[in-house]
Amino acid sequence: MSAHHTHARHERSAANSAAIEDYVKAIYALERRGTGPVGTSELAERLGVAPATATAMLKRLDGLGLVHHQPYRGVGLTDAGQKVALEVVRHHRLIESYLSEALGMPWDRVHEEAEVLEHYISEELEELIASKLGDPSHDPHGDPIPGRDLAPPADDGSVPLAELESGAVATFTRVSDSDPEMLRYLAEHGIRPGVELSVTGRQPFGGPVYVEVGGAEHALGGELVRRMRVAPAAG
């Protein structure tokens, strides 16, 4: 008995395809930004597919009970959908953390790798990684890692650096993981989550923000300061 076990097809824990997980994760992210219901086109654009493709998938996801899709009115996650999204986000951020800390993969490369592997690691491997890292609460970019209970992470009260007034002091908390160039730039200048910074000056109309970090001063561009989030010093 007991033949090969070398099967071609690999079912993931739940029966969710990588595509399904990508849609659900994208909807989760768009819902999180709080700007009302999620539209088909913005979703499609984020995923790099045609709007018609997103419509088709939304119909499937609705049938699977992962989203509520009101034609022409937008889409939102069901509780089941949110669980799936948080599971994938947990995978993503644990993998990023692991690659960075245990394997020394550069900060700006881990996102791409995690974007793939998040769909394929088993629950057992997720668990091993989490334990090895000591159940971290945040990934290397400062994004919160959902816990085993898959509760949605609480809002950390951070604001874009762009919103700070001149003279403000704050802690750099997080930055989007998806732009390698930006991450490389920050890494090169020693600006990583957790560091204290103070705004020494700023130019209007999206001009640079002058920031003092670890004794050095940097002029950070408009795009960058909109993506960097900080926790203003209390008071």
Add this chain to the structure above:
Amino acid sequence: MSAHHTHARHERSAANSAAIEDYVKAIYALERRGTGPVGTSELAERLGVAPATATAMLKRLDGLGLVHHQPYRGVGLTDAGQKVALEVVRHHRLIESYLSEALGMPWDRVHEEAEVLEHYISEELEELIASKLGDPSHDPHGDPIPGRDLAPPADDGSVPLAELESGAVATFTRVSDSDPEMLRYLAEHGIRPGVELSVTGRQPFGGPVYVEVGGAEHALGGELVRRMRVAPAAG
């Protein structure tokens, strides 16, 4: 500029799908066992698909230049196909090694995980893993890991334990990674690649082989001794 980078579709280094890689890897394994050309049905059975499915895929693989398929006559890998197979095998065995050594995943569980992840790790991650492990030459089951040059591993001259005569002394070299129960059994009895063993007796007709390992004697069944490979002691 520079939008999301959160694309739904993940292209692998080469343009090979997981399915393609599974077929090529299976053909490689069947070719290696040296019993003439590889047949459609045995391939299909190994992969858990219908023979008609294998035929269709073989036509595709031939078109891609990965195999030579002579209708009704069997299939074999081209040089390009062998390269792909060895790359996947390298991934598989590096992942197994890493999961076992760095993450402490049990011996009998690493195969299943590697079977999935082998298709999705980047060349960069492969490299990081190999370096972290010190470029190992064998995985935890004793199978040789193809090198960076993707040269086919030389025959190690090992033979099935079943072929040893009573009184023979040998080193246990390797065992198939795909049967978790077998692996668990061996692990529980401290029988792992590298250990010395001697055959103290044997029964005919697939009966048990009595083996002394690390001071203890075990009666190993017919199925097991056919799958365990050993390097007979010189002389």
Add this chain to the structure above:
DNA sequence: TGGATGTTTTAGACTTATCTAACCCTAGCT
């Protein structure tokens, strides 16, 4: 040499995920 047997291929269908092109719906403006 002509079957019988077993393997292999062809034919036709299905699912998932994607596309383009054309049509539809909503909302905002006049």
Add this chain to the structure above:
DNA sequence: AGCTAGGGTTAGATAAGTCTAAAACATCCA
């Protein structure tokens, strides 16, 4: 209130990978 702009959906097509059922092939044996 009607029209238009723009986003959303439908329709129809495609590619990958799979299935079942039926036809074709190769081989071995009498």
